[in-house]
Amino acid sequence: xxxxxxxxxxxxxxxxxxxxxxxxxxxxxxxxxxxxxxxxxxxxxxxxxxxxxxxxxxxxxxxxxxxxxxxxxxxxxxxxxxxxxxxxxxxxxxxxxxxxxxxxxxxxxxxxxxxxxxxxxxxxxxxxxxxxxxxxxxxxxxxxxxxxxxxxxxxxxxxxxxxxxxxxxxxxxxxxxxxxxxxxxxxxxxxxxxxxxxxxxxxxxxxxxxxxxxxxxxxxxxxxxxxxxxxxxxxxxxxxxxxxxxxxxxxxxxxxxxxxxxxxxxxxxxxxxxxxxxxxxxxxxxxxxxxxxxxxxxxxxxxxxxxxxxxxxxxxxxxxxxxxxxxxxxxxxxxxxxxxxxxxxxxxxxxxxxxxxxxxxxxxxxxxxxxxxxxxxxxxxxxxxxxxxxxxxxxxxxxxxxxxxxxxxxxxxxxxxxxxxxxxxxxxxxxxxxxxxxxxxxxxxxxxxxxxxxxxxxxxxxxxxxxxxxxxxxxxxxxxxxxxxxxxxxxxxxxxxxxxxxxxxxxxxxxxxxxxxxxxxxxxxxx
Numbered sequence: 001x002x003x004x005x006x007x008x009x010x011x012x013x014x015x016x017x018x019x020x021x022x023x024x025x026x027x028x029x030x031x032x033x034x035x036x037x038x039x040x041x042x043x044x045x046x047x048x049x050x051x052x053x054x055x056x057x058x059x060x061x062x063x064x065x066x067x068x069x070x071x072x073x074x075x076x077x078x079x080x081x082x083x084x085x086x087x088x089x090x091x092x093x094x095x096x097x098x099x100x101x102x103x104x105x106x107x108x109x110x111x112x113x114x115x116x117x118x119x120x121x122x123x124x125x126x127x128x129x130x131x132x133x134x135x136x137x138x139x140x141x142x143x144x145x146x147x148x149x150x151x152x153x154x155x156x157x158x159x160x161x162x163x164x165x166x167x168x169x170x171x172x173x174x175x176x177x178x179x180x181x182x183x184x185x186x187x188x189x190x191x192x193x194x195x196x197x198x199x200x201x202x203x204x205x206x207x208x209x210x211x212x213x214x215x216x217x218x219x220x221x222x223x224x225x226x227x228x229x230x231x232x233x234x235x236x237x238x239x240x241x242x243x244x245x246x247x248x249x250x251x252x253x254x255x256x257x258x259x260x261x262x263x264x265x266x267x268x269x270x271x272x273x274x275x276x277x278x279x280x281x282x283x284x285x286x287x288x289x290x291x292x293x294x295x296x297x298x299x300x301x302x303x304x305x306x307x308x309x310x311x312x313x314x315x316x317x318x319x320x321x322x323x324x325x326x327x328x329x330x331x332x333x334x335x336x337x338x339x340x341x342x343x344x345x346x347x348x349x350x351x352x353x354x355x356x357x358x359x360x361x362x363x364x365x366x367x368x369x370x371x372x373x374x375x376x377x378x379x380x381x382x383x384x385x386x387x388x389x390x391x392x393x394x395x396x397x398x399x400x401x402x403x404x405x406x407x408x409x410x411x412x413x414x415x416x417x418x419x420x421x422x423x424x425x426x427x428x429x430x431x432x433x434x435x436x437x438x439x440x441x442x443x444x445x446x447x448x449x450x451x452x453x454x455x456x457x458x459x460x461x462x463x464x465x466x467x468x469x470x471x472x473x474x475x476x477x478x479x480x481x482x483x484x485x486x487x488x489x490x491x492x493x494x495x496x497x498x499x500x501x502x503x504x505x506x507x508x509x510x511x512x513x514x515x516x517x518x519x520x521x522x523x524x525x526x527x
Contacts, residue, residue: 085250094493095120098503113501119521120503122297122465124371127522129435132370134428135413138164139375142173142409156422164409173405179398181209181379182405185412189379192415196329197344208380208393209411211403212373213327213362216380218248219396220360223389224289224321225254234287236277238269239511240468240518242297242325246511255285260513263470266459267299271310278318290320295328295339295463298510298520300443302337302462308345316357324361327378330368333440334462343383358384365410367465369435377407377414439465446521468507471517489517 141161167182169175186207193202210216225233234255237245249256259277261267281287294303324342365377418425443461450458450469458469481491489506507518
């Protein structure tokens with residue numbers, strides 16, 4: 001109060017001048033100071049016109065108000081440090097800068113380009129890919145069942161929509177489902193896996209529908225991570241990796257164990273490198289999880305059958321829980337390359353492996369030929385899980401109630417598409433093959449284009465949806481990047497964005513060997 005009165009007197013002196021105040025001017029000054037201290041605009045005098053305050057008086061009063069306000073409970077110092085440590089490069093600083101440039105373009109500010117091409121994230125539809133008609137028809141019918149009476153929709157789409165709706169409470173897509181997902185869709189997923197893997201059995205009870213593949217990966221990691229100090233769970237991830245893994249590991253307070261893919265050998269996975277990483281990690285953590293991305297993101301390699309067998313044997317030998325990220329299983333382009341699921345190879349290696357190696361594999365509506373990122377549909381299949389842990393997993397998934405039901409419906413069409421003899425089959429196959437052929441052409445074109453640019457080298461793009469070319473940055477540019485307090489590849493990508501409008505992600509956000517630089521880019525629609 002003493003400080004408030006002092007400020008009020010100072011304000012009065014400024015208002016009244018050296019001769020002092022007359023009449024109600026002192027009261028007016030006090031009222032104005034009180035208004036400022038409370039964060040309100042001062043009222044003018046009733047008869048003497050508008051009061052004009054000096055900037056010094058206003059600043060003094062506002063300073064008192066700031067001192068009086070309570071400190072925030074949540075600050076950068078008090079927040080969860082594990083969340084603070086999370087980084088997700090594909091939506092990092094480079095993307096924020098791209099957004100600023102887009103705003104400038106809309107305001108008419110001239111640039112050397114007319115639009116920003118966002119090749120930073122695998123958002124197929126945003127990059128011009130067309131939706132699959134049949135998938136959208138079924139989801140539309142599920143969303144607005146009155147359309148089931150419309151002659152504009154094919155009967156095979158209506159048949160699937162009715163089956164999905166019958167699995168929903170009240171026959172409505174707006175109802176909650178079981179936490180594990182709609183039962184008939186899990187049955188369709190199991191049938192799909194059996195067809196894909198040449199008859200290897202799949203149990204719907206081992207299928208969990210998820211909010212994209214990311215949700216399943218995060219859930220499995222949550223129940224796997226435990227211990228403290230040197231017994232804290234270590235999670236082995238490939239470098240380069242998809243930043244979901246490093247982000248989830250940071251959030252959960254686990255220990256990241258890097259193993260490096262062999263860039264000189266088309267980003268191959270070498271078991272000797274796995275063994276090196278594992279043995280070194282045992283000195284500071286308890287490695288018990290091995291993550292594989294096949295086909296690779298961001299590197300685009302497709303693992304051979306022999307490689308997968310070696311990895312499974314290594315996991316069996318070292319008692320590691322396997323996570324197989326297989327969301328790009330439809331995206332294989334190079335001749336001589338073929339997608340092999342980890343589950344199929346595990347089964348074919350015999351009962352000693354198939355009955356013992358714990359494996360979670362993941363798929364999604366977001367990639368492949370579908371590109372339905374926004375529906376957030378996905379599934380995971382988990383085999384050889386301890387029965388008691390299975391109950392714990394269902395409990396954990398129950399906390400988020402259920403995955404998006406429209407995403408579940410979209411996932412059903414991925415695993416239960418039209419078959420020969422059905423009305424929509426011809427159009428579905430035409431659209432699917434068109435998308436995949438286009439992606440294959442873009443893969444080859446992107447590879448060839450990068451390899452014609454001086455200072456850039458791109459390995460063969462065998463699969464997935466990205467290129468991860470190596471860039472050779474001159475020493476002067478590296479020094480300039482350091483002067484700007486940027487990683488050299490971030491500096492390169494920022495300059496690329498500012499001068500061409502192309503938004504790509506620096507390789508440092510995915511991990512790379514010391515002294516090498518890369519960027520990841522989705523294959524561009526303009527190629």
